[in-house]
Amino acid sequence: MRVKPLTRREILENCIVRGLLVASIPLSQSKLLAFWQQAEARPPKLTPENEMGPFFKKGAPEAAMLRVPGDAGFPLRVSGNILDARGEPIEGARAEVWQADHHGLYDLKGYRYRARLAPSAKGAYAFETVMPGHYPDRVCQHIHFMVTAPGHKTLVTQLYFATDSVFAGDPDKNYTRDPLIENRELVRPVTLVEHAESAHADVVFELSLQKA
Ligand SMILES: [Fe+2]
Structure with missing residues (x-):
């Protein structure tokens, strides 16, 4: 027999009922569910893009230390x-x-x-x-x-x-x-x-x- 997969909402409701998803402040079950779903639906936080500029050069060496002793700068x-x-x-x-x-x-x-x-x-x-x-x-x-x-x-x-x-x-x-x-x-x-x-x-x- 094929078992129908649970929806995301049903999984969360199960978690709340079983005490697997709890709130750090007193909240009704429906509010906790609403907050959780809202948080999950938030768009991902991506690093913003910015211009490439004219000075990229292919072939840079693999390195983690870019300064050498005596270089000026902080x-x-x-x-x-x-x-x-x-x-x-x-x-x-x-x-x-x-x-x-x-x-x-x-x-x-x-x-x-x-x-x-x-x-x-x-x-x-x-x-x-x-x-x-x-x-x-x-x-x-x-x-x-x-x-x-x-x-x-x-x-x-x-x-x-x-x-x-x-x-x-x-x-x-x-x-x-x-x-x-x-x-x-x-x-x-x-x-x-x-x-x-x-x-x-x-x-x-x-x-x-x-x-x-
Ligand atoms: Fe630059």
Whole structure:
């Protein structure tokens, strides 16, 4: 005999009745069900796209350390995860990053401050660099990302920094001073990590890709 599969609503109702889905605040069963369904129906939070720009160059080496001793600029560590729209890590994801150096210059002859990252099996990535400089054609400091993953659309985007002087301490209000920043979410908070005799900036940038 074929058993008719339960609808999502019926599964949730069963979970509520059996105490497998409970609310952290007092809620009627119907309200709990409505909230849960509403949350599940919310559109996935994808990392916004942003312009590719003119300075991408194929063939960047695989690297996680982009700066070398003696480089000018404030040390910066960027890390995050490559995820699908539901927040699950994507196996086989790849990412490339490229940026200007501290002086606002892109290396067009070689591969300084350009790298192919090697995310872990769980999609985690990290690299060490310096805070990019400002350059004449662009308003804000930024790092370019291109992320690919099996079964997903390629994500081309840029990371910006809440500490950028252009935002004058208020990126919520001032992020549009750079006309290329169409989405506030691309401006990430910066954590200062102090060591015995030095310090570095730390930024987390999650990369969530849309299914192809
Ligand atoms: Fe750029």
